[in-house]
Amino acid sequence: MKIDTHQHFWKLDRGDYGWLTPDLAPLYRDFLPSDLKPLLDSAGIEGCIAVQAADTEAETEFLLSLADTHDWIVGVVGWVDLEKETAPESIARLTEHPKLVGLRPMIQDIPDDRWMLLDELRPAIEAMRAHNLTFDALVMPRHLPHLLTFLEKYDGLRVVVDHCAKPEIRDNGFEPWASLMAQVAQSASVFCKLSGLVTEAGANWTTPDLQPYVSHVYEIFGSDRVMFGSDWPVINLASDYPQWREVFSSLVQDQPIQETLGAGVAAKAYPRLG
Template sequence: MGNRIDSHQHFWKFDPVRDSWIDDSMQKIQRDFLPEDLLPLLQQNQFSGCVAVHASQSEEETEFLLDLASKNDFIKGIVGWVDLRASNIEERLNYFSSFKNIKGFRHVVQGEADDFMFREDFRNGISALKMFNYTYDILIFHRQLSAAINLVKHFPDQPFVIDHIAKPDIKSGDIASWKKGIEEIVKYENVSCKISGMVTEAHWNSWKPSDLKPYLDVIFENFTANKLMFGSDWPVLNVASDYSEVVQTLEDYMSQLSTEDQNKIWFENASSFYKL
């Protein structure tokens, strides 16, 4: 096994009601995905571990991931869910702080109104994360980048990482407004970015590496190897690709980089960001 870290993947026992976002167009992932399904893929692709990110928004989900991590030591960290808007947020974070596997939290902001990140209750939750040294994963659509920029500027000491390169519209090839947002948010030292979730923003059945290249160029030019980390977004990636193909696509793209820079992206940055 190599020492790579997959900084972004999910587990679930499929529940059609709770997991209603996995609709019939995503039949390939309408089933259970558990650690025993992921381990062989990690091994085949030189990964020694992963960071499990919540797929549904409940504390039960965070407990489910904690349980899996307690039984599988290749799960090196968890990005859980807690209601950041709750008035007892400090108490909840204090409770979770006794579990060393929890490294940070996120909220599915892409499913919220565009002004969600300006909400006072949400920002109160973000301000509480620092007390416990938790990270925050920013999950947004590209149109929400301006709100994310305001958020990261407001909390300069909070470590943030952008999931799925902020979901540009790779299908349409529209790049300009997303690129402008990336060029702006990268100015803030406290922001990293996950190279993840790209194939599912492209045409599922017909994407080619050349469709992703312009978007990869933008994040590599802006974030550089110091602020980027690889995430597979498994098993969601299965609707458009497979684990090895996603890894191979990035390997090919990065073949011109120094070994040192490649190592940062495959494991060092995730390790230091999440304190694995």
């Protein structure tokens, strides 16, 4: 099975997507499984992992309900307020659903860049460990020093870095991103998603603009810890699904693409998968 490890669904009338405004015209409508399935089929991808886009447990339950009715949605990365005293109970309740594979706090939108280091998070993080969930790190380059401390604090916790930590490609921001990511990759329990790069590269991006970043990710993580993700429908801000699938293939032509696309790496990153 080939898997897209990072995409989103949403319904505007649910009302909990605070970041989603009419200014984001390509995204300001409903995106549901019926919209994605033809794109997956045409790309030769048989399954996907739906990732939260709202900071509510209700949205997590919405995604899990979609996974109940579409067997090709093989996993869900949801959201829980990890600071709340009741977070461990929420995690235990949500993991009663077999398709919950991970949780993702929206770190990029939190004012405190050191938020992930708060001691108040420890009970929730330990509950994630106990329930075999993976921590999706929605971080940017400025968060990487703190992510390194986080990895030391929770040694062995499985972490997936979303969108390669959003390198500043449009500004040729290879360093210090590259050096910091190399340090992050030294932890064997950390994985990386090749996703979201075109939206970081600006309106006039080209495939060569992306190549140094993709090559570096493969060099430091190895093909057994890198996963394909579309970031659909957010990718529509700068590209579309068919184009990204084609560009991805050209970017990784010297790598074992079947491993990156395959369920094997995803199953190591998300052991509850399947």
